[in-house]
Amino acid sequence: MAITVRVYHLLLVRDGERIVAAERACPHEGADLSLGQCVGGRLHCPRHLASFDLRDGSVSPGWSFRALRLFEIESASDGLWLRMK
Numbered sequence: 342m343a344i345t346v347r348v349y350h351l352l353l354v355r356d357g358e359r360i361v362a363a364e365r366a367c368p369h370e371g372a373d374l375s376l377g378q379c380v381g382g383r384l385h386c387p388r389h390l391a392s393f394d395l396r397d398g399s400v401s402p403g404w405s406f407r408a409l410r411l412f413e414i415e416s417a418s419d420g421l422w423l424r425m426k
Contacts, residue, residue, distance in 0.1 A: 343375040346423055351412065353421075354379050356395045362412040362423055363398070367391070369406045384409070 342353045343365055350365040352375050363384065365374055372388035379385070383392040383401070392401045398408035413424040 343373075351423075352384075353414075354384060354395060356382055359395075360414050360416070360421065361395045362414050363393070363395070364410040368400075368409060369404065374409075 344351050344353060352363050352365045354361045354363060356379060363374065366372070367374055367386045367388065369386065369391060370388055372386050374384060374386060376387040377385045378387075379395070382395050384395055385392040390401075391404045393399065393409040395411070398411045400406060400408060415422040415424065
């Protein structure tokens with residue numbers, strides 16, 4: 342699910358029981374990651390073969406660009422809270 346928080350364009354991804362918030366644009370070419378797939382704890386870019394680990398944002402081997410920015414999500418009785426740093 343794509344969301345906007347302040348000026349940040351983010352993506353909420355369910356990885357098993359976890360919900361992960363990530364920047365929506367791929368750090369390589371800016372592709373919209375909401376069009377990608379999440380498989381086995383990895384978010385796959387729809388434009389090329391790179392994927393990102395949803396635990397730490399690291400990019401798959403063979404790519405030399407920065408990790409995907411991830412944001413902490415807290416689940417509470419009144420909904421989900423996003424911790425922006």
